[in-house]
Amino acid sequence: LLRNDRADVLAALDNRHPADFAAWFADQDEETQAHVLKFLDNDWAAQLVEYLPDNEIEDTLLAFSEEKQRAVLTRLQDDDRVDALQELSESTQAKLVALLPARKRRVTRQLLEFPETSAGGRMTTAFATVDESMTVRQAVQELRETHLEKETLSRIYVTDTDGKLIGELRLRDLAFAKRGVLISEIVEPGTPSISAWADQEEAAQMISKYDIMALPVVDDEERIVGIITHDDAIEILEEESTEDIEKAAGISGEISDASYINTPIVTHYQRRVLWVLGLAFTGLLSGYVLMSFQEVLDNAFLLALYMPMIVAAGGNTGGQAATMVIRSLSLGELQSRSTLTVIFRELGVGLLVGTTVAIAMIVEILIFQPEAAADSQIGLPHFALTVGCSLLLQITSSTFIGAALPLVAKSLRLDPAVIASPAITTLVDVSGLLIYFTFARLFLGI
Amino acid sequence: LLRNDRADVLAALDNRHPADFAAWFADQDEETQAHVLKFLDNDWAAQLVEYLPDNEIEDTLLAFSEEKQRAVLTRLQDDDRVDALQELSESTQAKLVALLPARKRRVTRQLLEFPETSAGGRMTTAFATVDESMTVRQAVQELRETHLEKETLSRIYVTDTDGKLIGELRLRDLAFAKRGVLISEIVEPGTPSISAWADQEEAAQMISKYDIMALPVVDDEERIVGIITHDDAIEILEEESTEDIEKAAGISGEISDASYINTPIVTHYQRRVLWVLGLAFTGLLSGYVLMSFQEVLDNAFLLALYMPMIVAAGGNTGGQAATMVIRSLSLGELQSRSTLTVIFRELGVGLLVGTTVAIAMIVEILIFQPEAAADSQIGLPHFALTVGCSLLLQITSSTFIGAALPLVAKSLRLDPAVIASPAITTLVDVSGLLIYFTFARLFLGI
Structure with a gap:
């Protein structure tokens, strides 16, 4: 399929969803994979790593130059980056984390400290917050400046001055509200949240129970430190179901992201x-x-x-x-x-x-x-x-x-x-x- | 718990998430249920019906006066209303549909024609679309007027003049864009979609694969007729997993929404x-x-x-x-x-x-x-x-x-x-x- 030059590879990718591309890529032999990787630009490389099955991540990342590793890892959302890094050997992980720019390096190290299966290990830190004392105008201004980094703006979390979660807003509430109103007047209180140390399965069950887009994760002082999104919840619930089904049939060991056919x-x-x-x-x-x-x-x-x-x-x-x-x-x-x-x-x-x-x-x-x-x-x-x-x-x-x-x-x-x-x-x-x-x-x- | 008068009941509800209230309600005996229902206002009654296990829906709806049935069913989102109506006997269903205002009655009847387990049977019609020929200003104006009826504005679907789906936008793209730009200039093409006649499981798998918030459902002419949202995907995937697990153990019959303990x-x-x-x-x-x-x-x-x-x-x-x-x-x-x-x-x-x-x-x-x-x-x-x-x-x-x-x-x-x-x-x-x-x-x- 993709055996010619750079232009061909990129043209073929242009109409593909990254999830489809990653599934196709995982099915190829090593030679084709190496050939395709040479031609990927940084954006496509990052999207590939995001959607790749766990067992393909290490080889793929190691195939890149150091410069490209940095570019790819920097482009990933915090939670996707941590998910990818969790699949690597400790030494590779340390080496790659060291490549990141200072702020992302710090956040990544913090996230890697949470157990892989905890809410903290699954969350992204790219969530939107505004302070309850702001006006709608100030809040929109703040979000406008930072929105590109956020995983979702569908829910905007409202905190008090200590960073404590006190409720949430929808972007539509801001977009269509009068500019002078105080956030504290339009905040919806009673947002469910979960401790960063709780099991990821509990988080997924809460997202399923409350039918929510994202679940805020809080530290021991109830300050919001991240969110777990609906797509993580689906992945967690699918993994847990598969694990239960397999264990019930006497199939042991960790399930892998690789499909039945791709598993040796x-x-x-x-x-x-x-x-x-x-x-x-x-x-x-x-x-x-x-x-x-x-x-x-x-x-x-x-x-x-x-x-x-x-x-x-x-x-x-x-x-x-x-x-x-x-x-x-x-x-x-x-x-x-x-x-x-x-x-x-x-x-x-x-x-x-x-x-x-x-x-x-x-x-x-x-x-x-x-x-x-x-x-x-x-x-x-x-x-x-x-x-x-x-x-x-x-x-x-x-x-x-x-x-x-x-x-x-x-x-x-x-x-x-x-x-x-x-x-x-x-x-x-x-x-x-x-x-x-x-x-x-x-x-x-x- | 809730045995006194109206004020007490409503005060007790005030701090509860409807999902928690519905779970509590389903666990009560008939007498307590009847007592609580008397005091619910229309909004709470609608939220209760939305989150109630399938096997409790018919009794609960029939306990309301005709006026309240109309109010509750009108307040529900299209997909939640159809989910509830699908649990009723045919005669009750017809009677309740007839109570709805003309436009909702028509939509509801259309949706009920899709098989319960098809994408069409699961979708909501409360999605946001804008025409590619509009400017950002016109689009924001249109959404401002209609946003209260929409289930989600996180994704706004863009159609051509025939209503054919050509791509999507995020509300943030509109909120932060220059007002004079044409929608056709900022639309993101390549949105995945599914036929209304496809199986709901296929829809859930697409939402899971592409990590998306909502999946547009299209008719035979590729016109967008609804969306299936991430919370539906979780529910579908959980149901299918439970069904597979139970069948694998030789447990037959349809699974119900009722929990293990609530099943006789x-x-x-x-x-x-x-x-x-x-x-x-x-x-x-x-x-x-x-x-x-x-x-x-x-x-x-x-x-x-x-x-x-x-x-x-x-x-x-x-x-x-x-x-x-x-x-x-x-x-x-x-x-x-x-x-x-x-x-x-x-x-x-x-x-x-x-x-x-x-x-x-x-x-x-x-x-x-x-x-x-x-x-x-x-x-x-x-x-x-x-x-x-x-x-x-x-x-x-x-x-x-x-x-x-x-x-x-x-x-x-x-x-x-x-x-x-x-x-x-x-x-x-x-x-x-x-x-x-x-x-x-x-x-x-x-």
Whole structure:
């Protein structure tokens, strides 16, 4: 596509959105990438870095001359610059930060001190503020002088003389107001805000809950130090959802910005193999239980027919319960005081589902298995009772376990999503076999 | 809390964000709700309806007098009004739409014609446009007159005389520009847009990809007919993620706006029981396979020890593959031409994981099972080979199945997420038993 000279490259870029260009760029081989980079002007280079997947950022930045690195990093918004720098090795990061002009260098170092996943680590400092004691005329004058540096003017934050956040304005309120009015007369108070040390997920949930453009971030003295914008919120929520979904399937490790196709097969392998191996060895437990009840199975092989189904019903219902609870926790719907409520509700759902499936299977057995039971020399009603009771207990206990384990993890300050469905399945495989064979011994006298 | 008179209710509301008030309201019993509703003025009532969970909207609207219904619905933004009306029964919907003033009634009826999940069904028509032939002065004058009705002025869309979208402006560009300049001189062309008939998920993905505030929605003649805003994008993406997560765990039915705790136990039961029942009856297939290989198991009961592990390894790896593919599809990362690539990659990952687990288990068997094999009168190397080959084939084929089924579903225009992990697990349970017992017959001569 882009293989000729500078003019061609720039002409091809002219009609592209930087997001599209970055996605295209990430898909190219190294040679093409190097070729394209040579021809990018500083503005395009900065836009490329802004939209590039995390794993491409270091190589791309290092391909530039020192002069161009400085130009690119200076052009980026504070939050985009910090996001990019967070992907680099410490030494590269220090080297690149040192290239920045003094004021940006200071701000960048401050922002890099916040944990990457905190509100402070995500915020931009390019927000607009005006003082409540200004008139509309003074405020417009101030914004006119500084607006080019601001990420958004849709919301203008109003502070008192100590820099404390006291409310907000919309640019339209200023644009259409009388020039002599005081800002304090038109400010809208009650702007939600978040501490710089809070988790980024909390910030994203607030932006989602209040349907706002941007959320002010405040320091310990309630002074506004930055804002988190709606596009950050989308990115954070998407990342968290992907992480939850992947963890629930037993896929470990940090998710990367790279798409499925751009991730090397070896990385996919590494993220999956440990869970599979661990679960395989844990799965031997089920095997030992099965072996130790060999006698029961030998005496009534009809039991084998219902065994996989009873075991799997536990995995299915446990996985459902875990999924519901983990998602509710992710969406911020559950307070810690709701723990008991959730457990009682899930016990209720488990009992209902368990009863339904147990009755369905009892009916199935009574209709279809009279001959098989006679062949195996076991009483049909006793056999039906064995299967029914096992299902009820297995489903109820699995639902309970599926709901309780993420809540326990949460109360131990672990990520609830690490209690992945496969782990619950492996656990309730064992309990299912124990329940089934115990009832079989009890009711069938084997 | 709020049990006294009008003044108390309004005073208590004064410091609350409507989103917090709506969340609190949804948690109250009917009596308290009725009491609070009596005292709400029209503005608060409209804000309540805007932020209320879907399942509370009908009861709340019907509790108002006709006069208040009209006032509330008129005050809502077009998109919020349509979102609320979409939750009502058809007759209630028609009755309430008829209450609206003529112009809003017409717009609302038009919007209700779009499918609820299309871009047209989600958009608001309260967007700002100016004509490219205007001067900045004329544009500011026009916006000044109409700005109160607009949902956002952060982006102002520029059209030609036919109403075709040709670009956008920011309010700041107008606010700080010279008054005599023509709009056509300062317009930024290349604004992304979406067809009103496209799926809302596509719109949300574009907003996420381009980091934009709002996405213009155009009709078949490329005339701008609405916008979808960033807060809608967050809501859509959250809904889609929740739906994918729930479907992957075998939880069916439409997700509701109600939180986990506010959803009745019976609803939770209904959303889970069908899958569990269906899977239970499908699970009997595994039982029949197990019964039909009874002889093999009788002759070498050591096989039972590794059976649950081999079967489960298929479910785990199949679930991982399905999760990766479904999430990639949801994030819009996979084009249809990538289908074969994905399948080859997953085959590769499956082979790698399968080889690793097979080797680990072969080593385990050679170290720990010499005695048990001798007791069962089967050759240790042959037994290790049986387990190893079964694991390799089971894991590779399950990974393939897990990746392929969602892609097949997609190509049949079904939702890939309906190929839930439990369904894949149940399927590969059967294949796992067949694979294991076939290799046992082959290598152990049983």
